Amino acid sequence: MHKNNRKILVSLLIIIFFVGVFIFIKNNPFAKTGNKQKILLFEASGCSQCQKVEDFLKQNKEIEDDITIERKESEKNKFNALDLQLKERLCHVTRKKGQKNIPLLYDTGTCIIGDQQIIDYLTEQSL
Numbered sequence: 621m622h623k624n625n626r627k628i629l630v631s632l633l634i635i636i637f638f639v640g641v642f643i644f645i646k647n648n649p650f651a652k653t654g655n656k657q658k659i660l661l662f663e664a665s666g667c668s669q670c671q672k673v674e675d676f677l678k679q680n681k682e683i684e685d686d687i688t689i690e691r692k693e694s695e696k697n698k699f700n701a702l703d704l705q706l707k708e709r710l711c712h713v714t715r716k717k718g719q720k721n722i723p724l725l726y727d728t729g730t731c732i733i734g735d736q737q738i739i740d741y742l743t744e745q746s747l
Contacts, residue, residue, distance in 0.1 A: 662694045667722055672735040704721070707726040
């Protein structure tokens with residue numbers, strides 16, 4: 621009976637492992653959405669640089685044909701603010717006291733900060 625318990629435990633661990641891998645692959649934040657690349661854009665209301673990026677995207681709607689942009693308002697939304705801080709840490713981005721790194725575009729381990737830098741990056745990615 622002891623050997624049967626061990627076999628059952630090993631079988632359960634293998635099943636749990638494969639279920640975990642499946643869930644990660646299905647919900648992988650680094651994965652592309654279908655054939656579309658998915659990126660995060662952290663913004664804040666009243667941010668003039670953020671508005672420049674939005675204006676650029678409105679004028680160049682074809683960019684969002686190839687790239688899924690998930691916009692995250694990070695000034696009022698505390699969850700998005702925490703996510704922004706996490707992404708900054710992943711990219712080794714530091715903040716000076718009182719500084720906000722907005723707009724910030726996050727793409728699979730890469731952080732792009734500032735309106736013109738984001739516009740240049742999006743233009744390059746859509747080619």
